[in-house]
Amino acid sequence: MQCERLIGLAKSWYTSVRNETMAPARMVQFIKQHVAGCPVCKEDPDIKDEIVKITEVILPDSKIPKAVRMKKEQEDAARREAEEAEADEADDDDDTDENEDEDEEFVDDIEEDEAPLSEEEEL
Secondary structure, three states, X not given: OOOHHHHHHHHHHHHHHHOOOOOHHHHHHHHHHHHHHOHXXXXXXXXXXXXXXXXXXXXXXXXXXXXXXXXXXXXXXXXHHHHHHHHHHXXXXXXXXXXXXXXXXXXXXXXXXXXXXXXHHHO
């Protein structure tokens, strides 16, 4: 945050939230109202990301709008699926190497079995 006034206000509001004299949602609302009317905050390129981070810290999950929670859950699920797919691919690569080794051993066994028998083995 580049706005010193907002930093001071946010500290004061957060103290009120911790003392349970202000609702967390009200703090987020006050931050958004300040940003909407402050010329310094309007020019801050990172302010929206910072508001999101503050909201995640301040608001319990049950108070975050359902649409936002659903979107985050979908993103988390997609990320987990991608990680699992990568892990499966790595496992498949390992299995392929093991199968190649087994194939080579099998071919060696067959070649030994097909070797001509010596006179002692024939008896």
